Amino acid sequence: MAEPTFHLRHNRIHRALSRPNLLIGADRELVLATGLAATILIFVVLTIYSAIVGVLVWTSIVGVLRRMAKIDPLMRRIYIRHVSYRACYLATSSPWRSY
Template identity: 40%
Template sequence: MALRSIPIHRVANRDSLFMGGDRELVMLSGLLAAALIFTAQDLRATVFGIVLWFGSLFAFRLMAKSDPKMRDVYWRHRQYEKYYPPRSTPFRSNSASQEKRYQAPSKGK
């Protein structure tokens, strides 16, 4: 009996991107830029808001091009940071028994 194959369509498997970047980050940066522009109502605030919008859009597009799920990876890293403190260092001095245990086996034996 042959196995039945079920096609997985790309449209149901795509990442949620908006304007080339992560949907939530792009919309949040647009909201912040618009709030800055409309609440300050100053030429400097308008210029800064537009620069903020296009700069963040550029950064989010690069981030999505590198990895569309980078935001999720970053937030998971922030959650795990308190549970996995860095303890490894290249300057650690191992005892003699530890050095024997972790040496690469010689090819002659």
């Protein structure tokens, strides 16, 4: 008796559905939040020094966020999930652990 042959089913996954949501090469929400904080700093203090500091702080933070996104574009979401699960498990076991 001949054995049945199984064919793998191929589904196309469109690139727009699987790529991370980045802005300027970094996480979109973090870039917008730091831009808002820098803009608030600039317009609340209203000096040329605050404008320079605001622009410098924003560009340096965006640089750090871009490096973070190059390592893992979903790092922020993974960290938030890690913090939310912290109460569920200990990072290391202990000899005094209660079962």
